[in-house]
Amino acid sequence: MVSTFPNPASVDLSRIRLSIRSLQPQLVEWRRRLHQQPELGFQEKLTAEFVSQKLQEWGIEHQTGIAHTGIVATIQGNKLPDSHLATPFDYAQDKLTASRLPNPQVLAIRADMDALPIQELNEVPYKSQHDGVMHACGHDGHTAIALGTAYYLQQHRQDFSGVVKIIFQPAEESPGGAKPMIEAGVLKNPDVEAIIGLHLWNNLPLGTVGVRAGALMAAVECFNCTILGKGGHGALPHQTVDSVVVAAQVVNALQTIVARNINPIDSAVVTVGELHAGTKRNVIADTARMSATVRYFNPSLKGFFNQRVEQIIAGICQSHGANYDLEYWSLYPPVINDIKIAELVRSVAEEVVETPVGIVPECQTMAAEDMSFFLEEVPGCYFFLGSANPAKDLAYPHHHPRFDFDETALAMGVEIFVRCVEKYFVLCH
Template sequence: MLSTLPQGTDLDTTQIRLAIRGLHPQLIHWRRQLHQFPELGFQERLTADLIHRTLQDLGIEHQTEVAKTGIVALIDSGRPGPVLAIRADMDALPVTEESEVSYRSQHLGIMHACGHDGHTAIALGTAQYLAQHRDSFRGQVKIIFQPAEEGPGGAKPMIEQGALDNPRVDGIVGLHLWNNLPLGTVGVCAGPLMAAVETFSCTILGRGGHGAMPHQTVDSIVVAAQVVTALQTIVARNINPLEAAVVTVGELQAGSALNVIADTARMRGTVRYFDPKFQHYFAPRLETMIKGICEAQGASYEFHYHHLYPPVINDPGMADLIRSVALAVLETPAGLVPDCRTMGGEDMAFFLQEVPGCYFFLGSANPRQGLDYPHHHPRFNFDEAALPIGVEMFVRCVEQFSAGWPA
């Protein structure tokens, strides 16, 4: 772990930037090729093949089929030093693209609506630069191309299959192109950056009947309505107001006719929080409320709860590294955004539980060009000028991480 950050560098800033800017056309080519042929989680065969062929052409050692479609590349400087991992996710979403760009998705109903095509292109550009400048750093760099971030989650199986071992990783970094921030900014903070992701489903079992004879029924919709309202009090009245948490019921389905009281109502929702202490809190609290309401109304229920991703928690020392790098890359303190936390989730969290690391946001929005639609929107797109900035961020992370070894 870095105890202090180096104040100087052996590499010329201008030369690094010019070399990376020279990669910009190639970065755009990779990104647009990936954008045209998006693939869902654990189905990224074409994506993995492009990465594999590119790494082969660059002479970079790599392992394929890690967690089905994942790839782990290793770039060795030939000199002793630490091992830094760079993680990039590569899956798309089940979204039908509405953009009219020339490189729009050719796979109906699937789209890179979250920027993972850009993440992969940035990682490939970083790999190319480092492979061609092995004398610019010490130790080794692992680049982890991860499947299935959008679901069901590829980080954990990659870890289980040794992505962080042989050689063992000392630190890890990753970025997310972020349309909530303008181009030319970096969002980073120590501690929690993104929330835990947990989901629940509940079926209320009542007794159906005629809409004009409610006394003969147990109205599942009425019971479900009370449940939805009561669940909102968990955060409002059970959680310290200085701590962040969310309970959202996103689906509620019941009934088939206006004059029929439904015998079942089904709901699904999500829970989000930053503090790991809540990991075992919400599931029993939700069920206690649901059980009490159902018993009071004469209904029964079925309840299921799933823990998907833990919160994304950045190591303070690695967050300092990213801040230092961002100030060098952006050349102005105004581009550094410290207040950037979000209740969105990410399975980068599993990597950060294993080794010290930092996940950060790279501003990618450009409203003047209409490149500011939100993530997961069918017209999502980002300013491709962010791609070389991402490469430079990673290259300088490698430079400073290896320069600070040993701590």
């Protein structure tokens, strides 16, 4: 399948309007500045200051300090919604006309701003200046694309009739900034009716868009478990309860949840990523500690894994005379795209990238995203924008210390967002 994708070097940019292509140098400049000053979740002070400065410079109304460092910008179109009233007007000036119009439609665009605790290994002029922190997932690009979209829409308000809210969100990587922003009311006043967002995606080459209705990204749940046995001498196991043996059986048994308890048509995975026990080869450890993640697409599975994981751990511990301490929590629900909004994005993407190979519907991933919280509140679509270019050595995976992407994708992202805005408000009316 990968061989059918276009060569990034041959990507046709003629479908990007000239006014957006002319923004490309600025998009690159903004992205690289953000890349040099990466900040962890809820600490994005420099990033937020930069975003706010630009929005203020362009005369865009916005609120800052939402969920610590989040920002919401509001841009009001001044095109009359009725097709027979083609003359643009200024809502702020023409109060009488505005009062006779129905409540405007509201579309939100979401971009995340945070970085990761990774030491960057790239040797580029825009390398991270913050030791041990790096934009290794493309969020600097997401912020630049959202800024470019805000700038363009502000300059072309005559082209759409509704309201666009652009949400600059902190802490996607962890512990999650979407939920506190929602709780702070970012989807209210005026009420958001639909939301879109993108993720630059090095699992797809430049010139492709991954979009599909339904489940795109997985729910993620986590647990920590400590097996409490009885330590002793390695030569006298009958005097002990070997926590390592118990933990080993638990790790193996947990794999039966997906293999034997989940419908084979549903995708799910249980991964024990950490297992720590013991201090010396001839000492039987009294405790063994493990940490794991659980991922699935089907929302109906919420609550199932929690129950089944504990049943397995409890049963194995009881059979060996061990005890356990289990901490289990849900991090993010699955990313579920609305059928109609996904179709809107797909139709727009077809106008921007070459088809049919440019559109990739089979783009699901077990990675998780807290965009899912927004999609639980309002219909929307989250999609992947291909950003890898092996010819330029820009194909390292996300969260790798040498992650980088082809910046040509920045203008493509703005074009897709802008066209979604224009088309959404036409379809709404």
